[in-house]
Amino acid sequence: MNVFIANIIDKHAFLREDECWHCYKVLRKKIGDEIVVIDGYGKIFSGTINFINEKKCEVELIKDLKSNELNNLHIHLAIAPTKQIDRIEWMLEKAVEIGLNEITFLKCKNSERVNIKPDRIQKIIESAVKQSLRAFIPKLNNLVDFEDFIKMNENFDNKLIAHCFDANKNALKLFDFKNTKTLICIGPEGDFTENEVNLAIKNNYKAISLGNTRLRTETAGLYAVQAIKILSE
Amino acid sequence: MNVFIANIIDKHAFLREDECWHCYKVLRKKIGDEIVVIDGYGKIFSGTINFINEKKCEVELIKDLKSNELNNLHIHLAIAPTKQIDRIEWMLEKAVEIGLNEITFLKCKNSERVNIKPDRIQKIIESAVKQSLRAFIPKLNNLVDFEDFIKMNENFDNKLIAHCFDANKNALKLFDFKNTKTLICIGPEGDFTENEVNLAIKNNYKAISLGNTRLRTETAGLYAVQAIKILSE
Numbered sequence: 001m002n003v004f005i006a007n008i009i010d011k012h013a014f015l016r017e018d019e020c021w022h023c024y025k026v027l028r029k030k031i032g033d034e035i036v037v038i039d040g041y042g043k044i045f046s047g048t049i050n051f052i053n054e055k056k057c058e059v060e061l062i063k064d065l066k067s068n069e070l071n072n073l074h075i076h077l078a079i080a081p082t083k084q085i086d087r088i089e090w091m092l093e094k095a096v097e098i099g100l101n102e103i104t105f106l107k108c109k110n111s112e113r114v115n116i117k118p119d120r121i122q123k124i125i126e127s128a129v130k131q132s133l134r135a136f137i138p139k140l141n142n143l144v145d146f147e148d149f150i151k152m153n154e155n156f157d158n159k160l161i162a163h164c165f166d167a168n169k170n171a172l173k174l175f176d177f178k179n180t181k182t183l184i185c186i187g188p189e190g191d192f193t194e195n196e197v198n199l200a201i202k203n204n205y206k207a208i209s210l211g212n213t214r215l216r217t218e219t220a221g222l223y224a225v226q227a228i229k230i231l232s233e
Numbered sequence: 234m235n236v237f238i239a240n241i242i243d244k245h246a247f248l249r250e251d252e253c254w255h256c257y258k259v260l261r262k263k264i265g266d267e268i269v270v271i272d273g274y275g276k277i278f279s280g281t282i283n284f285i286n287e288k289k290c291e292v293e294l295i296k297d298l299k300s301n302e303l304n305n306l307h308i309h310l311a312i313a314p315t316k317q318i319d320r321i322e323w324m325l326e327k328a329v330e331i332g333l334n335e336i337t338f339l340k341c342k343n344s345e346r347v348n349i350k351p352d353r354i355q356k357i358i359e360s361a362v363k364q365s366l367r368a369f370i371p372k373l374n375n376l377v378d379f380e381d382f383i384k385m386n387e388n389f390d391n392k393l394i395a396h397c398f399d400a401n402k403n404a405l406k407l408f409d410f411k412n413t414k415t416l417i418c419i420g421p422e423g424d425f426t427e428n429e430v431n432l433a434i435k436n437n438y439k440a441i442s443l444g445n446t447r448l449r450t451e452t453a454g455l456y457a458v459q460a461i462k463i464l465s466e
Contacts, residue, residue, distance in 0.1 A: 068445040090323055097452045098444065132446040173466060211331065211462065212301040213365040219330045226459045229444065233406060 001046070002027060003130035005137070006037040006059065013037040013047060015057035024054050035059065038129070040137035042067050067135035069099065072179040073232045076102040076156070078149060079221045080188035083112040089124050091218035095225045096128035096138055104141040106149060110190030116143055146192075150185075150200050158182040159205045162220055164191045169209040172224075177232035184208075184224045189217055234279070235260060236363035238370070239270040239292065246270040246280060248290035257287050268292060271362070273370035275300050300368035305412040306465045309335040309389070311382060312454045313421035316345040322357050324451035328458045329361035329371055337374040339382060343423030349376055379425075383418075383433050391415040392438045395453055397424045402442040405457075410465035417441075417457045422450055 004023055006013035015023060015037070023029045031049050037059055038044045044067055047059040077100055082088045092103065103125075107114050122140055129137050157180035163169075175182075185192075185200065192200075197207065210223050237256055239246035248256060248270070256262045264282050270292055271277045277300055280292040310333055315321045325336065336358075340347050355373055362370050390413035396402075408415075418425075418433065425433075430440065443456050 094452050094455065097446060097448055098456060099446060132448065134446055171466070173463070211466075213330060213332060213367055215330055215365065219327050222327065222455070223331060223459060226456060227463050230406070230460050230463050233404070233444075 001034070001036050002029070003036045003038060003133065004057075005040055005126060005130075008037065008039045008043045008045065008061070011061050012050075013039075013045065013059040013061060015059070017055055020052070020057040021054050023057055024052050034062075036065065036133075037061070038135045038137075040129070040135075042069075042135050044133070044135035069134065069136055073099070073177065073229070074101045074181040075099065075225055075228050076104070076181070076183045077186070077221055077225055078104040078106050078183060079186040080106045080108045080111050080217065081113045081116050081143075082217050083189060085113065085116070087216070087218040088221075089121070091222045092121065093124055093128045094222050096125050096134070097132040098226055099134075099229050100138050100225050101136065102139040102141065104149065105143040106146045106185065107143060108146045108188050109193045109196060111188045112190070114143070118142075146196055147199065150196075150203050150205070156181050156183045159200075159203070160208045160224075161185040161192070161197060161200045161205045162208050162210050162224060163187060163197050164214070165194065167197070167207060169207045172208055172210070172227045173231055175231070177228050180232070182228055184228065186217060186221045186224060234267070234269050235262070236269045236271060236366065237290075238273055238359060238363075241270065241272045241276050241278065241294070244294050245283075246272075246278065246292040246294060248292070250288055253285070253290040254287050256290055257285050267295075269298065269366075270294070271368045271370075273362070273368075275368050277366070277368035301366065306332070306410065306462070307334045307414040308332065308458055308461050309337070309414070309416045310419070310454055310458055311337040311339050311416060312419040313339045313341045313344050313379075313450065314346045314349050314376075315450050316422060318346065318349070320449070320451040321454075322354070324455045325354065326357055326361045327455050329358050329367070330365040331459055332367075332462050333371050333458050334369065335372040335374070337382065338376040339379045339418065340376060341379045341421050342426045342429060344421045345423070347376070351375075379429055380432065383429075383436050383438070389414050389416045392433075392436075393441045393457075394418040394425070394430060394433045394438045395441050395443050395457060396420060396430050397447070398427065400430070400440060402440045405441055405443070405460045406464055408464070410461050413465070415461055417461065419450060419454045419457060
């Protein structure tokens with residue numbers, strides 16, 4: 001079933017303008033066709049199209065499909081974008097399918113890439129949300145300097161940082177992730193510097209280990225998100 | 234540190250011929266340079282080059298780096314290749330980095346792709362092994378009909394099958410994966426048929442759930458491998 005992003009008001013949904021184009025022009029949907037709509041904030045319904053053209057599409061809602069994201073886990077991934085941007089894009093698609101809730105891109109000392117295309121990233125996020133029948137659209141934050149990010153005083157149950165050099169590191173399975181707000185930071189290809197890790201630890205981050213093999217940046221990001229998801233269940 | 238595949242005999246390693254070419258011609262290594270060698274069966278050493286040309290390279294071993302794969306977990310993934318082969322290749326790279334031990338490609342009723350290029354897949358596997366500093370090269374099996382595969386009488390501690398339709402399914406966290414030999418089957422884009430799932434269950438497979446979102450084939454494969462790895466620790 002095709003899924004579209006919409007404003008949902010009472011018993012009706014109004015597709016976002018770019019979604020109308022896709023629904024009408026690309027998928028050639030017409031009045032009476034059944035589609036699924038999400039608002040990105042937790043609502044998901046099936047319904048039938050009442051009105052459609054390339055700029056406007058109104059849907060009469062039939063059935064509340066209920067969001068499948070019932071627990072209160074919130075996973076925020078902060079990661080340095082990879083030199084080859086397609087690697088991080090693939091990771092993001094998968095992480096969103098699995099249940100990522102928020103992403104921030106980091107500019108670190110060893111970063112080889114210091115820019116991203118937010119519009120393109122947002123499209124990848126929304127496409128993965130629809131693919132996986134999620135009702136929530138993860139939040140995409142602006143690219144930010146690691147040091148500024150680490151000093152932000154937002155409240156988390158767990159603040160974690162993964163790095164590759166020898167040091168005391170905690171196994172992920174020792175944390176309690178159930179119904180938590182958890183932040184995990186993953187460094188660039190050249191890893192975080194020791195200064196960056198020390199700064200994080202001063203700011204109440206815990207260093208963690210992601211298993212016994214050497215993971216690429218994007219594999220580490222996806223592994224961390226999955227591990228937190230699995231261990232929270 | 235660059236990693237190469239080699240025959241390891243006593244205190245010496247002899248690089249595989251294609252690895253000699255890469256080492257000598259591409260990376261321009263010379264006598265006295267230090268490299269890492271693996272035999273693909275669990276040995277991993279650092280050493281210095283004694284002799285090198287484009288067809289032969291001998292290494293004197295210095296230090297046993299010991300395999301980081303200490304536990305006896307064996308994960309065998311059997312998966313239908315995706316229509317877009319790059320999706321399954323990306324998954325495989327990540328799964329090998331994380332710790333996959335064996336892979337079989339399946340030909341199912343709903344398969345949209347019924348061929349793979351074993352040479353290309355083998356290269357992806359070996360590249361991921363070296364990237365992640367693993368000492369074992371996962372085994373790549375021939376593409377096989379699902380029905381033939383499911384009837385094979387190989388011994389596993391856990392035989393699992395993931396599918397999307399409503400039925401009794403077991404949560405992964407309820408299994409014991411520690412030091413087990415575990416097989417997990419993932420279907421094609423159109424999912425396994427009910428007949429296929431029933432056949433598996435008749436052959437002592439257990440149906441499992443991979444969480445509450447709808448996953449693409451390649452995401453499901455990677456998710457399953459990671460979940461088994463994490464839950465085995």
